[in-house]
Structure formats: C-alpha cells, structure tokens
Amino acid sequence: MAQRNILAKKQFSIKSFFFQWEWLLVIVFILINVMNANISDYYLNPTLLLDATMTFLDKALLVLPMVFILVLGDIDISVASTIALSSVVMAVLYNLGVPMPVAILFCLLVGTLCGYINGILLTKFKELSAVIVTLSTMIIFRGIAYIILEDQAAGKFPKWFNFLSWGYMGKIPFILIVFVILAIIFGLLLHKTTFGRRIFAMGNNIEACRFSGVQVDKIKVIVFTLTGLMAGVTAIFLTSRMGSTRPNVAMGYELDIIAMAVLGGVSTAGGKGRMIGAILAIFIIGFLRYGLGLINIPAQALLIILGLLLIVSVMIPNLKGRFQTLRKVKS
Amino acid sequence: MTENKVIKQIKGLDIAKFRELGLVIFIIILSLAVQIRNPRFLTLENLNDMLTNTAILGILAVGMMLVIITRGIDLSVGSTIALSGMITALTVSTYPDMNPILAVLLGTLIGLVCGSVVGLLISKVGILPIIASLGFMNIFRGLTFMTSGGKWISAHQMPVSFKAIATSKVLGINTLIVIAIVTYIVAYYFINHTRTGRQIYAVGSNPESAKISGINTDKILWMVYAIMGALSGLAGVLWVSKFASAQGDTAEGYVMNVIAACVLGGVSISGGSGKISGIILGTLLLGILNNALPLMLVSPFWQNAIQGFIILIAVLVNALVKRNITKQNLMRRKI
Numbered sequence: 177m178a179q180r181n182i183l184a185k186k187q188f189s190i191k192s193f194f195f196q197w198e199w200l201l202v203i204v205f206i207l208i209n210v211m212n213a214n215i216s217d218y219y220l221n222p223t224l225l226l227d228a229t230m231t232f233l234d235k236a237l238l239v240l241p242m243v244f245i246l247v248l249g250d251i252d253i254s255v256a257s258t259i260a261l262s263s264v265v266m267a268v269l270y271n272l273g274v275p276m277p278v279a280i281l282f283c284l285l286v287g288t289l290c291g292y293i294n295g296i297l298l299t300k301f302k303e304l305s306a307v308i309v310t311l312s313t314m315i316i317f318r319g320i321a322y323i324i325l326e327d328q329a330a331g332k333f334p335k336w337f338n339f340l341s342w343g344y345m346g347k348i349p350f351i352l353i354v355f356v357i358l359a360i361i362f363g364l365l366l367h368k369t370t371f372g373r374r375i376f377a378m379g380n381n382i383e384a385c386r387f388s389g390v391q392v393d394k395i396k397v398i399v400f401t402l403t404g405l406m407a408g409v410t411a412i413f414l415t416s417r418m419g420s421t422r423p424n425v426a427m428g429y430e431l432d433i434i435a436m437a438v439l440g441g442v443s444t445a446g447g448k449g450r451m452i453g454a455i456l457a458i459f460i461i462g463f464l465r466y467g468l469g470l471i472n473i474p475a476q477a478l479l480i481i482l483g484l485l486l487i488v489s490v491m492i493p494n495l496k497g498r499f500q501t502l503r504k505v506k507s
Numbered sequence: 508m509t510e511n512k513v514i515k516q517i518k519g520l521d522i523a524k525f526r527e528l529g530l531v532i533f534i535i536i537l538s539l540a541v542q543i544r545n546p547r548f549l550t551l552e553n554l555n556d557m558l559t560n561t562a563i564l565g566i567l568a569v570g571m572m573l574v575i576i577t578r579g580i581d582l583s584v585g586s587t588i589a590l591s592g593m594i595t596a597l598t599v600s601t602y603p604d605m606n607p608i609l610a611v612l613l614g615t616l617i618g619l620v621c622g623s624v625v626g627l628l629i630s631k632v633g634i635l636p637i638i639a640s641l642g643f644m645n646i647f648r649g650l651t652f653m654t655s656g657g658k659w660i661s662a663h664q665m666p667v668s669f670k671a672i673a674t675s676k677v678l679g680i681n682t683l684i685v686i687a688i689v690t691y692i693v694a695y696y697f698i699n700h701t702r703t704g705r706q707i708y709a710v711g712s713n714p715e716s717a718k719i720s721g722i723n724t725d726k727i728l729w730m731v732y733a734i735m736g737a738l739s740g741l742a743g744v745l746w747v748s749k750f751a752s753a754q755g756d757t758a759e760g761y762v763m764n765v766i767a768a769c770v771l772g773g774v775s776i777s778g779g780s781g782k783i784s785g786i787i788l789g790t791l792l793l794g795i796l797n798n799a800l801p802l803m804l805v806s807p808f809w810q811n812a813i814q815g816f817i818i819l820i821a822v823l824v825n826a827l828v829k830r831n832i833t834k835q836n837l838m839r840r841k842i
Contacts, residue, residue: 319812
C-alpha cells in the first residue's frame with residue numbers, strides 16, 4: 177500500500193513563495209513610489225514621507241483588528257460609529273472637569289463595551305448576519321453620540337494630548353511607532369498563536385470548529401471586543417489629530433477600513449488573509465493619497481482612482497482563477 | 508389525532524405569518540400613540556406628505572430586495588442616485604425645453620448603465636458584491652463631482668417643468684407615490700408570476716443547484732444589479748426634482764436606510780427569502796418613524812438612536828420568532 181507522508185509543516189517551494197498576493201502588493205507599492213517620485217520633486221524627502229504617515233495611520237490602527245473579523249468571515253460596519261461615540265464621551269467628560277487620563281480610560285472603556293455588545297449579539301443570535309447587527313448598532317452608537325453632544329463640538333484638550341498624533345520620538349512620528357508595535361503584536365497574534373490559528377479555522381468551517389471543541393463563541397466575542405478597544409484607541413489618536421470632536425466625526429471610515437483590508441488580500445468570505453498584506457495596503461493607499469495630493473489632484477478624482485485600484489486588484493486573481501478552470505475544462 | 512395535527516398546522520401557519528402581522532400591529536400601535544400625542548398625524552394632508560417622502564425609499568427597497576435575495580448587497584446605490592441626478596440636472600439646465608418624461612428616462616438609463624457595470628463584474632468576473640459595489644460607490648461618487656466640477660445645480664437653474672415632476676399629481680395622488688405604487692405592482696408580478704422572477708429566488712436559496720438545474724445564474728445576477736441600478740437612476744431624477752438641487756454629496760449614506768427597510772421587511776441577508784408585502788411594511792415603518800418623531804416633538808438628536816433601536820428590536824424579534832417556528836417544526840416531526 178502506498179503511504180502518503182503528511183508533513184506537519186508546509187513544504188517550502190520557491191514558486192509558490194513568489195506567487196503570492198503580497199508580492200503583487202509590493203510591486204504596486206514600488207510602482208506607486210516611483211510614479212510619485214516622478215510627478216513631484218518633493219516626494220522623495222524622508223522627513224516629509226514620515227510626516228505624511230501621521231495623516232493616515234489613525235485610521236490604519238483599526239485595519240489590524242478588522243483583518244481578524246474578516247478572517248472570521250464576519251464584518252463590522254459599526255467601527256466608525258464606535259470611534260465617534262468614544263471620542264465624544266472622552267471630550268465631554270474632559271470638559272466636565274474629569275482629568276484627561278481618566279477621560280482617555282473612559283474612551284477605551286466605551287469602545288470596548290461597544291465591541292462587546294456586537295460580539296454578544298452575534299453569538300446569542302447566530303442566525304443573524306454580522307451585516308445586520310452591526311448596521312443597527314452603527315446607527316445606535318452614532319445616535320447616542322448625537323444625544324450626548326447634539327450639534328456642538330467639544331475640544332480644548334491639554335497641550336500634551338496633541339503630542340499623541342503630532343509629536344515625534346527622535347525624528348520618527350509617535351503614531352508610527354505605536355502603529356508598528358501594534359502591527360507586530362496583531363501579526364504575531366494572528367499567525368503565530370493558537371488563538372490566531374483558531375480564527376482561521378473558524379473562518380473556514382465554524383461548525384467543524386465547534387465540534388472539535390473550539391470555544392467559537394468565546395473567540396468571536398473576544399475578537400469583536402478587541403475591535404471595539406482598537407476603535408477606542410483610534411478615537412484617541414483621531415481626536416488628538418483634529419483637536420476637537422463632533423458626533424459626525426469619522427463618518428464613512430468603516431468602508432475605507434474594509435477597503436484597505438480587502439486590498440491587502442483579506443477575503444470577506446473568511447478564512448483567508450495575511451496581516452502583512454493589509455499593512456502593505458495601508459501604506460499603498462496612504463502614499464498614493466499623499467503623492468497625488470502633492471500635485472493637486474482633486475479629492476474626487478482620488479475617489480475614482482481608489483475605487484479602480486480596489487476593483488482591479490480584486491479582479492486579477494479572480495480572472496486568473498477563471499482562466500485556469502477554463503483551461504482545465506478544455507484539456 | 509388528525510384533528511390535533513390540523514390544529515397544530517394552523518398554529519404553525521399563524522406563527523409563520525406572525526412576523527408580518529407583528530409588523531402591522533407595531534405600525535398600528537405606533538400610529539395610535541403618535542395620534543394621541545399629535546392629532547395632526549392622521550390627517551390626509553400629513554399622510555400624503557409622509558408617503559411622498561417615503562416613495563423614493565420604497566422604489567429603492569424593491570431593487571435592494573432583489574439584490575439581497577440573490578445573497579448580494581449593493582452599496583453603490585447612493586452614488587448612482589447622485590450621478591444620475593447630477594447628469595440629468597445638468598442636461599435639463601442646458602436644455603430647459605426638454606420633456607420631463609425624457610429626463611426621467613435619461614436618468615433611468617444612466618442608472619441602468621451603472622448597475623450593469625457593477626453586475627457584470629459581480630456575475631462574470633466573480634468579485635464579491637460587497638467589494639465590487641464598494642469600489643463603484645467611490646467611482647460613481649467621484650464621477651459625480653467631476654461632471655459638475657464640484658458645483659451645485661440649484662433650483663433657479665432647473666426649468667419649472669422638471670421641478671414639477673415631484674409636485675405634480677396623477678388622479679389626485681402625488682406622482683412620486685404613483686411611481687412607487689407602479690413599481691411595486693410590476694415587481695410583484697415579476698417576482699411571483701414570471702419564470703425569470705422565480706429564478707431569482709432559486710439562485711438566492713441555492714446557487715449550486717440552480718446552476719445544475721439549468722438556470723443561467725450569471726444572467727440572473729447581472730439582471731438583478733442592472734434593475735437595482737435602473738431604479739437608483741430613476742430615484743436620482745425624482746430626488747433632484749423633489750429637493751430642487753443636485754449636489755455632489757446627494758444621498759450619501761442613504762444606502763443604509765434602504766438596507767434597513769429591507770431587513771425590517773423580513774428580507775433575509777443570507778438570501779432566498781423576501782416578499783413585496785414585507786418591504787412595503789418595512790418602508791412604511793421607517794417612513795412613519797421619520798414623520799412621527801418630529802411630530803411628537805422628539806428632539807432631532809434623539810431620532811437617530813431611536814430608529815436604530817427599533818431596527819435592532821425588529822431584527823431580534825424576527826430571529827426569535829423564526830427560532831420558535833423551527834422548534835415547533837422539530838416537535839411536530841415523528842421519531
């Protein structure tokens with residue numbers, strides 16, 4: 177009888193190593209930088225490039241947990257509202273005389289609570305899709321932010337609070353350091369721990385996971401709570417960058433965040449995706465925006481370019497797959 | 508024994524219908540409560556206003572229902588509305604003598620083209636609906652800004668005949684309401700009594716077996732998004748005519764209202780189920796909420812949260828009722 181060896185580790189092959197989504201992203205990233213350097217003389221300036229990261233990294237912080245949720249096969253469109261609510265709570269508390277560190281703590285707490293509510297609703301009502309649940313909590317969270325602050329703005333934060341998104345450590349922006357640390361933590365969590373492997377397994381077949389003794393509900397709640405917490409963190413950095421907050425802050429961020437993750441090769445159908453891809457996508461979109469902004473491309477044209485980038489990048493592997501099946505059928 | 512069975516069956520039927528009945532009862536109670544607070548609510552004039560304001564949402568909900576039945580979603584609706592509204596408004600401001608019916612057709616055609624492109628990518632290339640429509644949401648929105656150069660087309664630039672589309676009456680009823688009713692009737696006939704209409708449900712409830720039984724699933728998917736686009740285009744013209752202004756950010760975020768109307772009406776996001784009667788009720792409920800909360804002097808800042816809570820509660824109750832039905836079905840089964 178023929179015996180098949182099943183190795184515990186995937187065999188390394190050079191071909192499959194270079195035929196990965198991430199390499200395509202690396203090529204796109206290089207192309208964009210070459211293009212930007214050609215269209216503007218000011219682009220290739222290390223200080224300016226580092227400064228440019230400050231404008232898009234606050235949003236990028238939420239891409240990290242969003243990858244977890246997408247790998248689970250779920251989606252969370254309430255994140256932008258969670259940002260708004262926790263930001264508003266923080267600002268209002270501070271204006272009421274609560275010391276800033278405590279207000280920040282409450283901001284994180286509110287974010288975590290919002291995420292926890294999403295997670296509990298989704299695990300108690302398994303028949304509901306995440307789209308519906310987070311759609312309604314999206315409206316509710318933003319609604320509560322409106323109840324609290326109405327049409328006012330709140331701000332006048334202490335000086336040191338601005339440091340969070342405008343400050344430097346040496347020559348490197350503080351937010352970049354935070355992002356790198358968090359990206360490493362989330363990357364390791366997703367790819368190197370049992371917890372991360374279980375998330376992938378749940379994304380592929382949640383029933384099989386349940387029967388093999390994985391506590392699927394617990395993991396789902398943890399992932400959504402983590403996303404809420406990160407929404408709180410994002411709210412802190414965003415508020416610090418803007419200097420004040422309003423209930424309609426971060427409107428539409430959820431779709432930007434999901435678009436970044438998807439461009440990074442994370443499938444919304446679940447079970448597929450790598451952290452490094454999402455991180456590359458964050459910088460592709462960020463630098464594209466910055467470079468085109470330098471030569472005064474209007475923001476609306478940018479919308480079109482970003483939309484096309486998203487569609488084309490998702491189209492390529494799909495077309496490749498269709499072509500391959502076509503060839504198989506013919507032969 | 509048989510009697511018992513029949514009774515149980517009737518009971519099961521009752522519960523199956525309960526969801527829509529529940530929605531009806533909810534709407535009646537809500538209306539009565541509002542009526543007590545503000546007697547102006549149930550006047551003919553206010554009802555007419557309310558229906559006129561809800562008509563566009565109702566038209567869009569039909570298209571969205573078809574899309575959701577096939578397990579998809581279309582996020583590009585708001586942008587298509589803006590694009591078709593903007594191009595139509597630009598056209599009528601350059602050719603003020605244009606027949607308003609022609610303007611409506613033009614807008615619908617633009618929407619149809621937009622929807623077909625989205626549908627083509629989803630059906631032929633196999634991009635997930637949420638991603639394809641997300642990308643085109645950006646693209647159409649950008650195109651809207653580009654065609655207008657960032658400017659608004661305001662009321663004084665539009666001919667009177669165009670603005671009259673939304674204010675004119677057919678048989679004493681506002682044109683918007685008439686268009687919505689016609690859309691509902693056509694859609695009802697289409698999805699219940701034509702072969703293609705039934706195929707939409709087949710594709711939604713089980714794409715694999717639909718394909719095996721000879722249904723051209725690609726064509727159905729394409730068609731569904733094209734219809735959604737055409738209805739969005741139509742809604743775009745009506746929107747611009749109603750508000751007498753076309754802006755770059757027209758209907759931004761409106762797609763969530765459309766999805767909410769469908770979900771409230773019992774259209775299942777996992778595909779395969781949804782009824783016209785359901786979305787009528789869902790749309791009506793949203794319309795009443797929009798109309799009644801200001802009448803009850805609820806602060807405008809509370810309205811968002813209240814609407815969200817009501818949507819959430821409706822969705823949760825729906826889930827619980829369905830659970831109950833499955834449980835009863837299991838109990839009825841002989842072991």
